[in-house]
Amino acid sequence: MRPLTNEETKLVLTKLKKYIGQNVRTLLERSDGLYCLRLHNNRVYYVKEEIMKFAVSLPRENLVSLGVCFGKITKGGKFMLRITALDFLHPYCQNKIWVKSSSEDSFLYGNHVYKSGLSRISDNTAKYTGAIIFSSKDIPLGFGVTGKSTPECRLADPMNIICFNQADVGEYIRNEEGLI
Amino acid sequence: MEESAVDKVRDILLKAQEEVKAVQVENKEIQLECDLGNLVVTDNNTLVQDTLRNSDECGEYLRSLARDSIQTLITKVWDLPTERIDNAVYVTLPKPSISIPREKKVPVEKPLTKWEQYAKDKGITKRKKEKKVWDEVLKQWVPRYGFRKVQADKEKNWVRVVPENADPYEDQYAKVAEMKKENVAKNEFQRLRNIARNSKVKLPSVGVTGNEFARPKDLLRAAQHAKHATASLGKFQPGLKGEKPSKGRGNKRKSEGSTMDIQQEKKRNIDIFDKIGKPDLNLDAAMHRQVKDDNVEHDRKKKGGKKHLRRSKMGGRHLTRSDHRSIKLGKGIHNNGPKGKGRDAGPGSKGKGKDRASLLQLASKRGATGKIIMKANKRKKFSKR
Structure with a gap:
């Protein structure tokens, strides 16, 4: 476990900025205590300071996880957000996509969001930015990258992809062992 | 008669009693501990202090204690199964129960050489070779190495074939001798390297290995070092076709501790x-560049003419009049202060450099700051990276 380097921090924050914009500051500066980003086993964790200090005393190989895993830095040097970060993304997100109750299941099995399953989309959503996907009852289901901007959505065919699936809560069952 | 018989019986009884007494040990508070393997007996009972202090009784007391202990030990030894070989009684002692610390430290295992380590990992076992081999040419048994090997070699190789594509005047014997020398040297080198490795001495990574035995990895590293060893640290060194950028040079980044100041x-x-998505601009460099460009431009107009500045054969930029003057005055950049010659050249002219504030002031006077940003965006030269 170690703090991120400047390059790694930039990588992680750039990705987060795509989803929650300037609200990244809120994650970094919190009123309820000090939080920090830590790297362990190539995974980036968002940890409260006290918990991090407890974890320091553990040997590296015995430490499985700490705080909340935000994602993983791949060997190719990319940062991939994990579904576990959803709880911290959805309150601050700027672009929201609501899916119809009929296509909720399809999304939760890891499929993209098609125009046919789209119920609502927030205004001014740009193309190829991060968006959080909600169910019709406003429960966050996952997040993805938009394939169409809001005006383009109106004209899109039913089978056009509106949002590319990046992570969904179905992973908690599908990919249980991969989440740690 | 009867009396004498009774006396005899009493004597015998007394003798028998004494005999029993001789091997008997009275019971003690704490039983004696015997380690038959080491033939050691331990008496854990407390000594009677009064008797010990009394110099008359002390010796006798200790002797009796020693006798009791030894007697117990001997009795126990006799209890063990005995066997009689050649009229001598033998006892096999059990394993010792007291572990005695060794006098010297445990010998350290000899560190493996690089080959031994490799063989161990691969599971290669040493095969025993015969000392002598049958030589078909000489029709006799010839030692594989060592005594009389050289003699046999001389007899066998009394003539040497010159290979087809070799130089006919080359001494083949010398060549073989040279090869042998090289081999010996290589072995010696490897031996030393093993010693160095096992004693954890840091070896220079480049320049030691001869090209003959260098591995591709070593050669690559040597090439990288050579390329880097220029005045500009290899920045302008042309690369080979398909050459990969060198990896693993430079210092390793030291990570801060996990519990740095949060x-x-x-x-x-x-x-x-805050810097994400914004251009990485080195304002100072951009400022200097702009001011210098402006100065050159200004000079050129004054001179009245040339559109392109002539570049000198030495490679630098042609020095303008202002440059000459600034060199004379011992300043870095020409400034366009109040007119007039001599030392009172302008504001902030004293000293070699200028502070940033005066530079900014100067630049803004010429309306240059707007340009700076534009230019900086255009030219990546200014960026820090």
């Missing part, structure tokens, strides 16, 4: 976040 870390993270 407040500071937070501040750093926010700084990084």
